Amino acid sequence: MEIDSYWGELLAYCYRMLGVFHEAEDLVQETMLRAWKARDQYDPARASVRTWLYRIATNACLTALEGRARRPLPSGLGAPSDDPGAPLTPALDIPWLQPFPDARCDTAVRADMRLALVAAMQILPPRQRAVLVLREVLEFGAAEVAAQLGTTVPAVNSALQRARAALAEVGDAGEIAEPDDPEVRAVIQRYLRAFEAADVPALVRLLTDDAVLEMPPVPLWYQGSRDYGLFMRRVFEMRGTGWSMRCLTANGQPALAAYAPEPGGGHRLHTLQVFTVTGGRVSHNVVFADPRVFEAFDLPTQLSCDKFREGR
Template sequence: MELEPYRGELVAYCYRMLGSFHEAEDLAQETMLRAWKARDRYDSARASVRTWLYRIATNACLTALEGRARRPLPTGLGAPSDDPGAPLTPALDVPWLQPFPDARFDLGMRADLRLALVAAMQLLPPRQRAVLVLREVLQFSAAEVATQLGTTVAAVNSALQRARTVLADAGDPSGVAEPDDPQVRAAILRYARAFEAADVPALVRLLTDDAVMEMPPVPLWYQGSRDYGLFMRRVFDMHGAGWSTTLLSANGQPALAAYAPEPGGGHRLHTLQVFTITGGRVAHNVVFADPRVLGLFDLPRQIS
């Protein structure tokens, strides 16, 4: 029985359920181990290997989510800040949503992994979340999902309708351009050049009027190109010009790793920034500074 080809999609499924890449890898591994130990009891006449694996993974995720708080982004916790000079105090007690490092697995299109959608999924009760992902993303039938969850087709259809209602504000992922879209790539290249030069006016020109910046684990976020620009001025005043950036992707979205200049020369890894591009301009930037999150992307800590 070949299980390894399913590892990547199982990690992605567990990530959608949990909002944590670290935990998703652990639960995907647990799923594989459970399946291997139970291989003699697998009945191919009742379910495909893939369906069987997802039943195991779903049970593992639902158990892991018992009593857990949701994983938010700062935009999910309150109103935007109106003080670009506010203290940047991390809220280390909050289980923040983590990004998904695209390069770790070959999953094809990743629009259904985008940060806004995964953050919205965290608002759903765990079983509704499972129904939504299994039906809408993974395209299992209602009957298959009912079997996986030990419930009825009617209950699955009802849960799916409730989940769709909650996620209505998350938008349609089919309309989100991929990182290699020429317009998206051109916008990110312009942003990276302006960022490296610490050119705040150039950055502001690349933003939508209501652009959002948020910075987990700091529970602050800003809305509007004015406050975005004022905050970036503060960052560049602290660290100077001469930054370096590396382009990559996360959650099926364009991203860059930002390296701050060091006083003695070279650059130190500072943040990972994940973008939403709308009409060739930056509409949303989620800036991750947690060292554990940065470690997911196998980035060098220092560069020349």
């Protein structure tokens, strides 16, 4: 029985459920181990291998989520800040949502993984979250999902309706352009050049009027190109100019790894920035500074040469 081929899609599924990559990896490993130990009990007449594996993974996720708080982004916790000079104090007690490194799985299994949607799904109770992903993203039938969750088809349909209604109230990013879209690539390249040049006016010109900037684990966030620009001016005043950037993707969105200049030369990894580009402009930038995020993306912590531009 071949189960390793399902690793990537199970990883994406567990991430959607948990909102954190390294725990999703652990649960996929647990799923595979459980499946291997129970392989003699598998009955192909009752379910496909894929359906069986998702049942194991779902149970593992629901167990892991028992008693846990949702994983938010700062914009999900309160109103935007109107003080670009506010203290940047991390809230390490909050289990923040983390991004997904696209390079860890095939493009085909990364549908509906944009950060705004995963963040919105965090408001759902775990079983509703599972129903929504299994039915709407993975396209399992209602009877299959009922079997995976040990419930009935009417219960699955009811949970799906409640999940849809809850997400409609919260809203999400809707359809966004793919990171390999030529217009998106051009916008990100212009943003990259402006950032490396510490050109705040050029950065602001690339933003929508209501652009959002947020920086977990710092709980404050900003909305509007004016405050975005004022905060970026503060960043360059604090950390200097001459940054170096590296292109990649996360959650099916364009992303940049930002390396701050070191006093003695070279650059040190500072943040991973995940962008939403709409209408040819940056409408949202989620900036991550958690070392565990850097590890998940396998990013070098230092660059010894200013001309290092892998992925550009």
